[in-house]
Amino acid sequence: xxxxxxFLAIAIVLNIIESAIPIIPVPGAKLGFANVVTLxxxxxxxxxxxxxxxxxxVILVSLLTGKLLGPVFYMSMSGAILAIFAMGFFRRLNFFxxxxxxxxGSVFHCIGQIIGGYFVVGSTAIxxxxxxxxxxxxxxxxxxxxxxxxxxxxxxxxxxxLQ
Amino acid sequence: MNQGNQKKRDIMLAVLLFxxxxxxxxxxxxxxxxxxxxxxxxxxxxxxxxxxxxxFTEQQIIRHYDQDTPASYEKDYPIIDxxxxxxxxxxxxxxxxxxxxxxxxxxxxxxxxQIIEEQSPNHICSRExxxxxxxLICLPNRVRVxxxxxxxxxxx
Numbered sequence: 001x002x003x004x005x006x007f008l009a010i011a012i013v014l015n016i017i018e019s020a021i022p023i024i025p026v027p028g029a030k031l032g033f034a035n036v037v038t039l040x041x042x043x044x045x046x047x048x049x050x051x052x053x054x055x056x057x058v059i060l061v062s063l064l065t066g067k068l069l070g071p072v073f074y075m076s077m078s079g080a081i082l083a084i085f086a087m088g089f090f091r092r093l094n095f096f097x098x099x100x101x102x103x104x105g106s107v108f109h110c111i112g113q114i115i116g117g118y119f120v121v122g123s124t125a126i127x128x129x130x131x132x133x134x135x136x137x138x139x140x141x142x143x144x145x146x147x148x149x150x151x152x153x154x155x156x157x158x159x160x161x162l163q
Numbered sequence: 164m165n166q167g168n169q170k171k172r173d174i175m176l177a178v179l180l181f182x183x184x185x186x187x188x189x190x191x192x193x194x195x196x197x198x199x200x201x202x203x204x205x206x207x208x209x210x211x212x213x214x215x216x217x218x219f220t221e222q223q224i225i226r227h228y229d230q231d232t233p234a235s236y237e238k239d240y241p242i243i244d245x246x247x248x249x250x251x252x253x254x255x256x257x258x259x260x261x262x263x264x265x266x267x268x269x270x271x272x273x274x275x276x277q278i279i280e281e282q283s284p285n286h287i288c289s290r291e292x293x294x295x296x297x298x299l300i301c302l303p304n305r306v307r308v309x310x311x312x313x314x315x316x317x318x319x
Contacts, residue, residue: 019284071255071302072284097169100176107180117302122209125298125309131188138181145173 004041004049011037011057016064029133031140032106038084039102039148044155047088054084075116082112098152102145106137200296200310203276205241205267207252208305215241215250219274224250236262249279254304256282265306276308 015034034057042050058080062068086108090101110133117126201220204213207230216225230240232253242251247268254265266280270293277293281301288301299308 071305075302095169095172096176097166097173100169100173103173103177103180119209120302121206121300121305121307122211123206123298123300123307123309125307126300126302128191128298129300131184131191135181135184135188138177138184142177 004045004053007037007041008053008056008060011053012060012064015057015061019065029136029140032109032144033147035083035102035105035109036144036147036151039087039098039105039144040151040155042084042087042091042101043098043148043152047084047091051084051088054080071120074120075113078116078119079109079113082115083109098149099142099145102148103138103141106141106144107134110134110137200274200312203269203308203310205250205252206307206309208255214252215243217250217269217276219271222271224269232262252304252306254281254283254301254306256303258282263304265301265304267306267308276310278306278308281306 011034014037018030018033037057038050038054041053055077058073058076059068062070062073062076067073083105087101087105090096090104096104110130113133114126114130117129118124201218203217203219205215205217206212207214212227214227214230216227218225224243224245226241226243230253232240236253240251240253243249244251248270250267250269252265252267254263256263263282264280265278268277268279269275270277273293273295275293275295276299278289278291278299278301281289281304283301283303288299288304288306291297291299294308294310296310296312298310301307
């Protein structure tokens, strides 16, 4: 429980720092470092813990940045929900590894965001932004996937040492 | 364990999706729009009724209804400035609790629309530049401009 709270704190900090620093030249696009924590918790703990952590993160970050219930909030929320369900599903399927699950989560995050965006502006025109978002989501998913993979490897050796 | 297989499948998935989605994205940008709009609609919020219509072929601006704004904002939105060819809408994005203007510039001759001034974290809609077909969507302000190129739709 304490560890989960720590993970949540890390995810919140990552999320806020990331939205403050534009890393990629494309405006608004983010790597999604906070998703590294979601992935790690999904693999180390369970789907339930991971989804709870992710939803709390989205709500707390929007509270801290003053965007609660704003248009962007609904998009992050729907993106996060779809992504976590997709990752939970593919994790259980066990066909792909951490990297694959991360990429798929990233893709579903975009789809969720666009669905949220549809309800915010009430126009299907927003779907036109999906191709560029999906295209950018692949490298983002790969980067977060690699980070999570490395962490999980180290985590396993730690656990062995402890036992 | 089948971790080696999983790794191979992961890489294949990432590469295939990257190529596929890259192709879709390029095809979209190249083929999506013919630059021949007869008019453009300006919308605010989730409403499907345009607040302003920019009729390029008839060279006129049609103001459909007043934007529903709190009394503390003294101007009557949308503000149409025919001399400067701009339309100003009150956006949703707030700075210090004050909603900010979204300024849209139109050009009848070029049949184009550009969002020249707005406040938002990433300025995605104003960075789109001048558009002749691609919809301009400003999510934080909940303002959008969509083009229509169907002549049959012309009933104004």
